[in-house]
Amino acid sequence: MEEQQELLEKFDPEAGTRKLSGISGKVVFLGLLAFSIFQLYASIFQVFPKQILLSIHLGFALSLIFLLFPAAKKTRKNNKAAWYDIILSFLAVGVGIYWPIMMDDIVSRVGIMTSLDFAVGITAVLLVLEATRRAVGLPIMTISILFLLYAYFGPYMPGFLAHRGLDLEDLVKTMFFTTEGILGTPLSVSATYIFLFLLFGAFLVKTGVGQYFNDLAVAIAGKRIGGPAKVAIFSSALQGTISGSSVANVVTSGSFTIPMMKKLGYRKEFAGAVEAAASTGGQLMPPIMGAAAFLMVEFIGGISYWDIAKAAAIPALLYFTGIWIMTHFEAKRIGLRGLTDEEMPNRLEVLKKIYLLIPILTVIVLLMLHMSVMRAALWSIVSAIVISAFNKETRMNVRSIIDALVDGARTALSVAAATACAGIIVGVVTKTGLGLKLANGLVDLADEKLLLTLFFTMITALILGMGSPTTANYVITSTIAAPAIILLGVPQLAAHLFVFYFGIIADITPPVALAAFAAAGVSGGEPIKTGVNSSKLAIAAFIIPYMFVLQPDLLMIDTTITRVIWVVITAIAGMMAIGAGMIGYWYRKLYWFERIVGAAAGLMLVYPEGISDIIGVVLFIGMLAIQWINKKEPKSRKLNAQV
Structure with missing residues (x-):
């Protein structure tokens, strides 16, 4: 467990939290619990206006991030928050309650800001940037700052990038006092769909589903040629339904599958590559895809989440089929066997626990019946609690339910920071018209050729994905690059899935391939070689997006x-x-x-x-x-x- 945690902290900024104890530990525990309870109350009763819901969501996330995530990695081992973190946390609480307290006054002034408004707004922007740096990483914060500078220095920009510019007051107003900035669509999705599904994932973990995925994978695929590699593929595809992080998926399931692969004779780099490619694909796997898929519902408009999950089904099938086939051929090439009877679990005992998958089936059925995503997530959480009661080993008591609420909120912190920071980018793009300018520029650069435009978009998504989480990557590329593809007559869903795919597989694409590097940490292999092998195994992910853009039949559109x-x-x-x-x-x-x-x-x-x-x-x-x-x-x- 310690080695897993070290790898997570090394390659995944979201895992780099303090281990708080004493009063500060209790405060954070209660804060996380209150965060989940508030979100559940807001989702069930839906009584809060949008600005109040998002402001409180932001306040919870920022205040807890400053207590949990240290300003520098070297202070991570401290078991209490620094004095300046406590001050920042209090400022975040102030930002969070400003809209609920002042809403009537803010609305009555019809866009006119007071000096207090300005102070709170600029504080909110700075807190979001710093919280994002701590919880998500430096790249996305840097990109957001560049967008803010672009908005301010608009008149001095070259060529088609020039615009009239926004002064500091306009910037602050856009960022915190409209629904186009921090309190915009990305954070709105975080405060509704994403939070509930992260909570659902936390409840599934408490029921033992994560371990059951491994057992089920071994029972189904373990005896086949190169069995452990196929176990990794099957298990990681399932793990993707409860983990929104490629790195976390690699470390958790990889600590089980990679040693099995090495034991049977797979090269270290290939063993790590199989796990990295499969774990990264977990975010592409319906019914519960990566957090960015929920953003897609809002960004496209007029479609349901089920439409997106259905469209992604065939590409996801091809992705994992491709990895499965290539590991099969590699196993045959070097003559690897499957697991022996002694190494296999009791299949009957494994199948007896198949009921643990009922909560996931509940999600699928409810979404197929066109229930709202929020309601489907809520009922799925309920089903996870009910199903856990079937067996005393998995039965959830009050303590385990509280722990699930706390773990779900903890997982949501980095997503809230990333989406709030992405809102800054969306706000600048909307206010300056940059999206259309860049889309037209990209089309012109590609000489209006679709394949060339797709190639440039792919490179953009892969570069951004080197340091940005999938959610933020999707927000940027869907705002800037996807419109260029749509301008050339591609259906919106196909264009958005194109950038979504490449934003995800950036995690296994060298030179910066965090999921592959984490897998190399488990396998002991060379990181870049592991990344190259991962990219080769995931070749389907580089081909299929082009195919479904050129022929939307793959997405089951109008067919x-x-x-x-x-x-x-x-x-x-x-x-x-x-x-x-x-x-x-x-x-x-x-x-x-x-x-x-x-x-x-x-x-x-x-x-x-x-x-x-x-x-x-x-x-x-x-x-x-x-x-x-x-x-x-x-x-x-x-x-x-x-x-």
Whole structure:
């Protein structure tokens, strides 16, 4: 557990909290509990105006961040908050209660700010920036500051970036006294959908679902060729439903799966890569995707969360199928076995606990019935408590319920900071018209060519993702880059999912690949090599977004069930051919030209279009037939291998 925590703190800023004790520890514990109780009350009864709800949500998050997250890493081991952190925490409380106390007065003045308004507003901006630096990281704070400077120095900007500029009063007013800044859509989503689903995840952990995912994965996939790698894929896909962090997913499930893979003979870098790629894909996995998916509901408008989860289903299936296939071919290539009967858990005992998955099924059913996301999350929390009562080992008592409430609130702190900081960026973009300017600029740079625009957007998302959490990354790219894709006639949902995907897989894309680096910390492998292997395994994530933009059939947009079935079959066959080409093995080792043909056939099959499907099917069947007829390794290659 200590090693896991060290890795989390090293690669995930969200885990770098103090271990408070004494009075300060009790204050934080009660504060986190009160935060969850307030959010549940607000969600159930929905009695608070938007500004009051978001202001209190922000006040809770900021005040607790300053007590829990130290200003510098070297003071993390202190078991009490510094005096200046206590002052900042009190200031955050003041910011949080300002709107509830002064709302009638603020509204009656119709946008006219007093000197007290200005002082509170600028304090709020500074507190958000510092809290984000502590809880999320320096990059997103730096980006937000650059946007603020852009807003202020507008007249001095070059070319199409120039605008009339905002003075300090206008900036403060936009940031804290409108719904376009800090108290805007990103924080609104944090205070509603995201918080409740993080709370749901905390309750699932208390019921033992996390460990059950591992047991279920071993029972299903453990005995197959290269079993532990497939266990990692299956387990991490499930873990994604309760963890919004790629790094946290890697460390928790990887501490179990990576040693198993190494024991059976997988290289350290490959073992770490499998876990990193699978854990990162957890945020792409419906029904409960990464926090940014909830933002998508608000940013696109006119669609439900179920529409997004349904659209993401086939791409997620292809993502994990691709990783599964490539690990299978790698295991065959180096001759790895599955787990023995002695290493396997009792399948009957595992299946007896299948009821633990009922809360997740509850979410799916309720969303399918078009229940609101908030109500679905609330009922799912209730179902988790009820289901836990079926077994005395998982039964939740008052203490475990309180702990779940505290853990859920703790997890939500960094999300609240990230979304508040992202609100600064959205506010600047909205006020200055920067989004449309950059979108037009991106289209012009790409000479109005869709593929080139997609490529530039991908690079932008990957660069931002090096230091920004997925939520903040999505806010920036959906505000700046997604409009460029939409301008070229791409459906909104496809454009937003495109930037969402690349924001997530930045976690396994070198040179800064935090999930891969965390996996290397568990496996003992070389970080950059682990990142390269992760990117290779997750090749589907680099291909599929282009495919569903070019052919939205993959997202089940305006298509038929027959077409969807055909798309899924050909795409899975395509991932098989691409996997064989990337690994260099199918029924036997492939020659270099066979690998090229395999990759080409796979791309043709993944792209859902008539002619490409026909060419891909012909190439696929041809390769399959040749492999099947000539399963045995060529003698010359065997001799070379022996030498």
